[in-house]
Amino acid sequence: MVSVGWVAKTVQGSQAKTRRWLFMGLIIVFFLVFGGAPLLAESRLVVDQAGIFSAAEASAMAEQAARIGGAYGLELVIVTTDDAEGKSARDYADDFYDQNSYGVGADKSGILFLLDLDNREAYISTAGSGIRYLTDQRIEEVLDAVFASGLADGNYVAASRAFLSATEDFLAQGIPADQYTVEEQGPNTLTAPEGLAGLAVSGVSGLGFALLNKRRYKGTPRPGIFDYHRNSLVSMGVVADNLVNSRVTSRPLPRPQSTGGPRSGSGRSTIHRSSGGGFHGGGGRKF
Amino acid sequence: MAGYVCDSCGAEVVTEATTSATFCFYCHNPVLITSRLTGQFQPHKIIPFQYDRDKAIATFRKWAKSHRFVPHSFYSSSQLEKMTGLYLPYWMADYDAKVDFQAQAVVRRVWVSGNTEFTEHKDFAIARQGNIEVDHIHELAHGKIDRTLIEAIAPFDEAQTTDFNLSYLSGFFAEKFDIERSIVEPMLESRARDYASSLLRESISGYSEVHEQKNQVDLALKNWFYALFPAWVMTYRYHGKTYIYAINGQTGKAYGELPVSNQRLGVASAILAAIILVLAILGGLWLW
Numbered sequence: 001m002v003s004v005g006w007v008a009k010t011v012q013g014s015q016a017k018t019r020r021w022l023f024m025g026l027i028i029v030f031f032l033v034f035g036g037a038p039l040l041a042e043s044r045l046v047v048d049q050a051g052i053f054s055a056a057e058a059s060a061m062a063e064q065a066a067r068i069g070g071a072y073g074l075e076l077v078i079v080t081t082d083d084a085e086g087k088s089a090r091d092y093a094d095d096f097y098d099q100n101s102y103g104v105g106a107d108k109s110g111i112l113f114l115l116d117l118d119n120r121e122a123y124i125s126t127a128g129s130g131i132r133y134l135t136d137q138r139i140e141e142v143l144d145a146v147f148a149s150g151l152a153d154g155n156y157v158a159a160s161r162a163f164l165s166a167t168e169d170f171l172a173q174g175i176p177a178d179q180y181t182v183e184e185q186g187p188n189t190l191t192a193p194e195g196l197a198g199l200a201v202s203g204v205s206g207l208g209f210a211l212l213n214k215r216r217y218k219g220t221p222r223p224g225i226f227d228y229h230r231n232s233l234v235s236m237g238v239v240a241d242n243l244v245n246s247r248v249t250s251r252p253l254p255r256p257q258s259t260g261g262p263r264s265g266s267g268r269s270t271i272h273r274s275s276g277g278g279f280h281g282g283g284g285r286k287f
Numbered sequence: 288m289a290g291y292v293c294d295s296c297g298a299e300v301v302t303e304a305t306t307s308a309t310f311c312f313y314c315h316n317p318v319l320i321t322s323r324l325t326g327q328f329q330p331h332k333i334i335p336f337q338y339d340r341d342k343a344i345a346t347f348r349k350w351a352k353s354h355r356f357v358p359h360s361f362y363s364s365s366q367l368e369k370m371t372g373l374y375l376p377y378w379m380a381d382y383d384a385k386v387d388f389q390a391q392a393v394v395r396r397v398w399v400s401g402n403t404e405f406t407e408h409k410d411f412a413i414a415r416q417g418n419i420e421v422d423h424i425h426e427l428a429h430g431k432i433d434r435t436l437i438e439a440i441a442p443f444d445e446a447q448t449t450d451f452n453l454s455y456l457s458g459f460f461a462e463k464f465d466i467e468r469s470i471v472e473p474m475l476e477s478r479a480r481d482y483a484s485s486l487l488r489e490s491i492s493g494y495s496e497v498h499e500q501k502n503q504v505d506l507a508l509k510n511w512f513y514a515l516f517p518a519w520v521m522t523y524r525y526h527g528k529t530y531i532y533a534i535n536g537q538t539g540k541a542y543g544e545l546p547v548s549n550q551r552l553g554v555a556s557a558i559l560a561a562i563i564l565v566l567a568i569l570g571g572l573w574l575w
Contacts, residue, residue, distance in 0.1 A: 190571035198567025206560025213356055213552055217545040224441030224540070228421055228482040231445055234490065236417030241392075241491075245410035250403050 044100070045069070050080040050117050052156045061157075064164050072171045074109035074130050075102050078160050084118040089284050091275065092116060093125035098276030103127055108278065113146075113163045115156055122146055122159065123284030126269075131281035132175045134167070135269045139283035142166040152287045178267030183279070291320055305431065308374065308461035317457040328463045330451040332379065332514035334443055336372060336459065336536045343370055343519040343534045346541050350532075356552040357545050361523060369522065372536065374461035374515040375437065378471040379425035379445070381510040382479035386487055388415040389501040392494040413491055419483045423448070425514065426471045428464035433531060439542035440535040443516050447537070451515070461515060468511070480506055 046053065046062040053061070065076040077097070084092045093114040097103070103110040109128030116123060124142060126134050134142065145166035151159040271279045291300045293311035300318050302309050307323035310316065324330070338346075344367050351362040360366065394409040423445030427437055483504055491497060517536025522529055525546035532543030 190568060194571040195568065198564055198571055201567055202560045202564035205563050206556045209559050210552055210556040213556075214547055217354060217356065217547045219439075219542060219544045221435045221439035221542055223435075223438040224443075226424065226442060226478075226482075228424075228485065231421060231423045232482065232486055233420040233422075234417070234486050235420075236415055236490070238414050238416035239490070240412070240414040242412045243409060244412050246408065248405055248407045250405045253399065253402050253404050 044102075045075065045077050047077070047079045047096075050082040050115070052080055052115070052117075053160075057157050061160055061164065064161075068164060068168045068171065069104070069110070072129075072133070074104050074111065074128065074133075076164065076167065077102055077110060077112040078115075078163070079112060080115040080117065080156070082117040084116050089114055089116040089119045089121035089123040090125070090282060092119075093123045093282065093284075094274035094278075094280045095276065097125055097127060097280070098274055098278055105129075111167060113160065113167075114284075115151075115159070119286075121284050121286050122151060124163070124282055126281035127278065129175075131181060131269050131271055131279070132179050133171055134281065135176060135179055135267055136281075136283060137266050137268070138170050138176075139281070142170070143283065143285045147285065147287065176267045179269060180267055181269045181271055181281075184270050184272040291318060293318055303431075303462075305429070305462050305465050306460065307463045308456040308459060310460075317459075319453060319456060323463045324453065324456075324461075329513070330376075330515050331512040332448040333374070333451045333455050334445075334448050334514070334516050334537050335455050336517040338517075338519070338534065338536050338539045340370065340372065340519070342539060343536075346534055346539060347521065347532060350541060350543075351545070354545055356547050356555070358525060358548045361525070361546060366521075366523060371520050372459040373518050373520050374456065374459055375432065375518055376428040376462055376464040377425045377514045377516050378428045378464070378466075378468055378475065379423055379448070379512040379514045380472070380475045380479070380508060381420070381422040382424065382476070382483075383507045383509045384419045384421070384479065384483035385505040385507075386415060386417060386419055386483065387501060387503040388487055388499075389413065390491070391498045391500060392491070393496045394493065395495040411494065413497070415487060415490060419486050420509070421479050421482045421486075422510075424475050424478055424482070425516075426474055428466045428471060428513070429462050430465050432462075436531055436533050436542060437518065440518060440533050440540050443535065443537050448512075448514060455515075459517070464513065472508075472511075476506060476508070480504055 043059075043062060045065040046058045048058050061078060065078060069076040079093070079096055081092065087095065093112050093116075096114070097110065097112045102108065102112065105128065107128035109130050110126070111130040111134060112125040112127075114121075114123040114125065122143060124134065124139050126139070142163060145162045146159045149155060149158040149162035269281050271281045274280050291302065292298070293300050293314060293316060295316040296311060296314040298311055298313040300309065300311050302318075302320065305323075307320050307328070309318050309320070311318050322328075347367070347370065348362060351357055390413045392411045392413050394411065396407040396409075398405055425445065427434060483506070484502075487502075519534040519536055521532045521543075523532070523546065524530075528546070530544045530546050532541070532545075534541040
């Protein structure tokens with residue numbers, strides 16, 4: 001009986017395998033017929049988890065995103081969600097980007113626009129050369145355009161389009177000449193060296209206070225100085241200050257050297273480390 | 288130590304060998320030891336007490352109260368009774384300096400016009416001839432008193448010295464000199480020379496450089512005095528050490544060393560250290 005059962009199972013298993021192969025084959029044929037590869041790539045660029053775009057809007061935007069991104073060697077991604085899984089908009093955007101392996105090239109260049117309906121926040125996450133193209137100031141300007149198109153009134157399509165066109169403008173302008181990247185200060189924690197330093201400062205100040213007072217109580221004698229002006233009388237018979245000679249000399253001055261001014265803040269790109277370990281730039285705004 | 292007989296009760300009064308005015312231990316009347324106030328010990332000048340006992344005590348109280356870590360007993364009333372008015376012996380002199388000074392001096396003025404810097408040099412011939420009188424130069428003539436302490440309550444207003452009279456001493460202690468004039472006189476002379484040179488130099492100003500060519504100072508002693516200057520003195524013994532506090536009996540300028548209560552200072556220092564540690568930990572958590 002045992003052997004019969006085993007045979008039956010094997011037959012069932014091979015039937016399921018065949019069905020799975022068939023299904024896979026059908027999908028491959030489907031994509032081949034409809035020019036599948038580009039379509040697959042484009043559908044990655046607009047991920048409408050919140051279901052706020054129509055299929056036509058989504059594919060139009062995906063096409064635009066693919067065109068812009070292709071021209072500048074990075075990926076433009078639009079993501080919507082109504083469940084941020086308890087994360088902040090920033091963490092959600094960064095993680096979504098990392099976990100779905102977006103980005104072009106070794107530095108995974110790309111720009112992700114998140115419409116987070118859960119946190120009510122629009123967030124732009126940048127990576128690779130995207131960090132350099134969209135400086136902090138430019139991100140603010142893109143967000144300005146996004147909000148100007150009526151995001152707060154639920155105009156999500158217009159907002160997304162505004163993101164694409166504003167980003168395209170900045171990509172066309174290139175990376176600013178004064179662009180520089182700095183890492184954001186991480187959240188504060190008490191580290192062991194800090195604790196030790198605190199202990200040292202506390203000990204030194206306690207001891208210092210004690211010694212200072214000991215010295216203060218000892219007193220610092222300030223010897224009185226004899227006021228010889230009050231106790232003297234000067235009577236001069238001869239007081240002469242006669243000019244005997246006068247001349248003027250001159251020399252040419254060396255030319256002054258100009259010095260470079262301080263660095264302006266407009267080219268600054270602030271980056272932070274995402275949970276995936278990669279660096280992201282970005283900025284967001286509540287709506 | 289030497290014994291003297293009190294004029295009012297006949298008791299024997301024992302004093303230090305240099306004390307010239309004190310009190311009888313039995314009847315508390317003032318005792319003047321005239322042999323220590325006559326002859327070579329006869330003072331010529333005196334600055335009488337102008338800062339009285341009440342003022343001195345108030346000054347001391349204020350000073351002690353502004354220091355939290357002194358032992359409480361330090362400003363008790365029994366301690367304040369030890370505040371003693373004391374006349375200190377000084378040698379004092381007036382000098383006359385005949386000066387003859389010549390120098391070459393330069394005034395330099397720099398200005399910029401266009402890309403050129405101009406410098407104007409003006410040469411002057413300077414001459415000063417005349418008399419500089421410096422009075423009331425003085426030096427403590429008592430070796431037993433802590434010199435730093437006494438110098439710290441200086442200066443006295445020397446212009447207010449008056450002729451000595453025995454009646455100024457009653458109610459106060461007084462000491463006679465124990466440092467001879469021959470030791471002090473060269474010191475005063477060299478100081479007089481320095482003061483005269485300073486005064487002369489101050490009369491020459493506004494020059495970028497002064498090159499001295501002749502600087503002759505002929506010093507002559509005009510007057511020599513033995514003088515008494517007033518001071519309030521209080522001593523305090525704490526943990527085997529003697530602390531002295533002194534107030535200028537003329538101007539009220541005070542100086543002294545304060546005993547420290549290690550217990551009170553220790554507690555305060557520990558509290559401070561604890562507060563800073565807490566701040567450092569809070570700062571470590573949120574600020575840096």
